[in-house]
Amino acid sequence: MSEPNPTSARGTDQDAAPVFSVEERFLGIPKSRWPGIIAPLVMGAIFLGLWEGIVRYRGIPAYILPGPLEILKTLGTDWPTLSIALWVTLRITFAALIAAVSVGVSLAILFTQSKWLERSLLPYAVILQVTPVVAIAPLIIIWVGDVNLSLLICAWLVAFFPILSNTILGLNSADHNLVALFQLYGANRWQTMRYLRLPAALPYFLGGLKISGGLALIGAVVAEFVAGTGGSASGLAYRILESGYQLKIPRMFAALLMISISGIAIFLATSYLSHRLLHRWHESAVRRES
Amino acid sequence: MIVPGVTEAPRQGRAGQRPLVSIRTLSKKFSNGTLALRDVDLDLFPGEFVSLLGPSGCGKSTLLRIISDLSQPSAGTIEWPGADRADAYGKAEHSLGFVFQEPTLMPWAQTLENVTLPLRLRHMATGEANARAEAMLALVGLKGFEKAYPRELSGGMKMRVSIARALVTEPKVLLMDEPFAALDEITRHKLNDDLLAVWERNRFTAVFVTHSVFESVYLSQRIVVMAARPGRVMSELQVDAPFPRDNLFRTSAEYAHLCRLGSEALKAAIEA
Numbered sequence A: 001m002s003e004p005n006p007t008s009a010r011g012t013d014q015d016a017a018p019v020f021s022v023e024e025r026f027l028g029i030p031k032s033r034w035p036g037i038i039a040p041l042v043m044g045a046i047f048l049g050l051w052e053g054i055v056r057y058r059g060i061p062a063y064i065l066p067g068p069l070e071i072l073k074t075l076g077t078d079w080p081t082l083s084i085a086l087w088v089t090l091r092i093t094f095a096a097l098i099a100a101v102s103v104g105v106s107l108a109i110l111f112t113q114s115k116w117l118e119r120s121l122l123p124y125a126v127i128l129q130v131t132p133v134v135a136i137a138p139l140i141i142i143w144v145g146d147v148n149l150s151l152l153i154c155a156w157l158v159a160f161f162p163i164l165s166n167t168i169l170g171l172n173s174a175d176h177n178l179v180a181l182f183q184l185y186g187a188n189r190w191q192t193m194r195y196l197r198l199p200a201a202l203p204y205f206l207g208g209l210k211i212s213g214g215l216a217l218i219g220a221v222v223a224e225f226v227a228g229t230g231g232s233a234s235g236l237a238y239r240i241l242e243s244g245y246q247l248k249i250p251r252m253f254a255a256l257l258m259i260s261i262s263g264i265a266i267f268l269a270t271s272y273l274s275h276r277l278l279h280r281w282h283e284s285a286v287r288r289e290s
Numbered sequence B: 001m002i003v004p005g006v007t008e009a010p011r012q013g014r015a016g017q018r019p020l021v022s023i024r025t026l027s028k029k030f031s032n033g034t035l036a037l038r039d040v041d042l043d044l045f046p047g048e049f050v051s052l053l054g055p056s057g058c059g060k061s062t063l064l065r066i067i068s069d070l071s072q073p074s075a076g077t078i079e080w081p082g083a084d085r086a087d088a089y090g091k092a093e094h095s096l097g098f099v100f101q102e103p104t105l106m107p108w109a110q111t112l113e114n115v116t117l118p119l120r121l122r123h124m125a126t127g128e129a130n131a132r133a134e135a136m137l138a139l140v141g142l143k144g145f146e147k148a149y150p151r152e153l154s155g156g157m158k159m160r161v162s163i164a165r166a167l168v169t170e171p172k173v174l175l176m177d178e179p180f181a182a183l184d185e186i187t188r189h190k191l192n193d194d195l196l197a198v199w200e201r202n203r204f205t206a207v208f209v210t211h212s213v214f215e216s217v218y219l220s221q222r223i224v225v226m227a228a229r230p231g232r233v234m235s236e237l238q239v240d241a242p243f244p245r246d247n248l249f250r251t252s253a254e255y256a257h258l259c260r261l262g263s264e265a266l267k268a269a270i271e272a
Helices: A031-058 A068-077 A079-113 A115-130 A133-144 A147-171 A176-184 A189-228 A236-245 A249-278 B060-067 B111-121 B126-139 B155-167 B185-202 B213-219 B253-271
Strands: B021-029 B035-044 B049-053 B075-079 B096-099 B173-177 B205-210 B222-227 B232-238
Touching: A031 A068, A068 A079, A068 A249, A079 A115, A079 A147, A079 A189, A079 A236, A079 A249, A115 A147, A133 A147, A133 A189, A147 A189, A176 A189, A176 B096, A189 A236, A189 A249, A189 B111, A236 A249, B021 B060, B035 B060, B035 B232, B049 B060, B049 B213, B049 B253, B060 B173, B060 B205, B096 B155, B111 B126, B111 B155, B126 B155, B155 B173, B155 B185, B185 B213, B205 B213, B213 B253, B222 B253, B232 B253
Parallel strands: B049 B205, B049 B222, B096 B173, B173 B205
Antiparallel strands: B021 B035, B021 B075, B222 B232
8 A cells, every 4th residue: 555545445345235136027026926926816716716616506595695706796786886885985094094194193293392292192192092983983973963074083093093103103213323413413303303203214104004004994984884873874884784784795795895905905005105115225125135 | 763652642742732622620420320431631633543442331432422512521621722613602613523333324315315414414505515425435435336225235335434424524523433343354454444544635633432452553643541430541652653554564563562552551441
C-alpha cells in the first residue's frame, strides 16, 4: 500500500454477501411452490367427488344435503339476488376495514406520542375488543337506527383492534440505536415518525391487516344475522337466514360458498399486498439459498 | 528514525493546541445506582485518532454516548472549546458522526437512502444529498451498491455503509463504538486499513472504542486505557508510529512491542 486510498470491498467482504434464490417460474409462480398449490386442489376435488357420489348413490334429497353440482347450479340461477346480497356484505366489509385501518393507525400514532393518552384509552379499546359483537349488536342497531351504519359499526368493532395493537407494537419496535441516531441528528417528531417509526411498523401493521380483513367479513356477517332477524337487511347472511326459513338449502349453501370465497379472496389480497410491500427487505418475505 | 515508544501523554501536548472536546471530572451514575464513570478527564484534539481501550463494563460506550449528547453526565463538565459554530439556541453545534457496534441501517431503505439520511433530516436538497452520499460510498469502496438493500450486503459491507453514513455530514468528530467487533479477522483488517485511509484523507477526530489491544495499537495515535467498576481512565499510551500504516507495520517488531505494552497496561487496568 503506497498511498492512503481505500480499495473496494471486492476480494474480501463482498464475497460474503448473502445469495438469494432465483427460481424458474411457471405461470409466474416459482416451480417449487406448485406442489403446495396442486395438493390441496386435488384433495378438494376428491372430497367434492365423494360428496356428489354419496348424495346421488343414497338419493339424499336436496333440502337435507344438496350435492356440489346442485349448489353450483343454484349459484347460477340465483346469481341476480345473491350477487346483490354479496355486494351489500362486501361493501360493509370494506367500509369497516377502511375505518378500522384509519382509526387503528391514527390511534396507534396518537398513543405513541402520548403515554398518558395510551394509558387512559387503551383499556377501553380492550373492553370493546373482548365484548362479543353479537351481544352489543342489538344495542347498536337500536341506538343508531340506520341499519347499514350499525352493521358498519359492528364490523368495525371486530376489525379494528388487531390493527391498533399490532401498529402500536410496530411503532415501538424501531431499533433503539436508530432512534438514538435520529436524536443525534436532531430529527423532529414528525421526521422520526415518517422515516423511522412508520416503516418499522409496516410489517406489524400488515400482519394486523391480514387478521382484520377476515374479521371485518365475520363482523359484517354476524351483525347481519342479528339485524336480519328484524328483516330489514339484505346481505348474504340475511339470504342464508331467509333460505333456512324457506328450506331452500342449496341456496343456503351457495350463499355460504360466496362468503367463504370472499374471505379467501380478502386473505389472498392482503397477503399479496404484504408480499409486495415487504419482499425487498423484510426477513419474513426473503427466501435464502441454503 | 524515531523509535516509537509508549509514554505518558502530556495533558497539554500538541504545542498548546486547543482541544476540540474537553471533559473534566465527569461522572455518570445510572438510576439503578451503578457508577458507570468516575472522574473522567479527557481532551480530544482536532484531527487525532484516539482509542478507548478497556474491558467490558468500563464505561467506554457510556462515555461515547455522553460525548454525543445522547446521555447526560451526573457530574463534571464536557465542553467544546474548539467548536466554532453555534446553532440558533446558542448551543455549540457539535458536528458528530456515530458508528454503532451493529451497522444499524434501516432495512427498508436502499444503501443510498441510508447514507443520505443525516442530510435529509437536515433538509438538504435531494440532488446534493445523493451526490454527497455517492461520493462517500465510493470512498468506502461501495461504488455500485447504491441500490442494494442492507440484507443483500455482507457484514463488512453493512459496516462500510454505516461509516459512510456517519461521514456524509463531514463531521469534526467520528465516534465509533466497537464497530468491527462482530466481523471476521480478514474483514476487520481490511476495514481497519480503509478506515485509516479515510481518516488520513479527511482528518476528522476519531474516537474508537475497542477491547482489542491489537486493533487500538494499529489504528491510533493515542490509547486511553480504562478500568471497570467504576469506569475510569487508568493510563494513556502514545503510539508514535508514522502513517500510513499497513501490513508491514502490523507484522513489525515495534508493533509487537507496542502491543505488549498495551496488553500490560490493560492487564494493570483489569487488576486495579
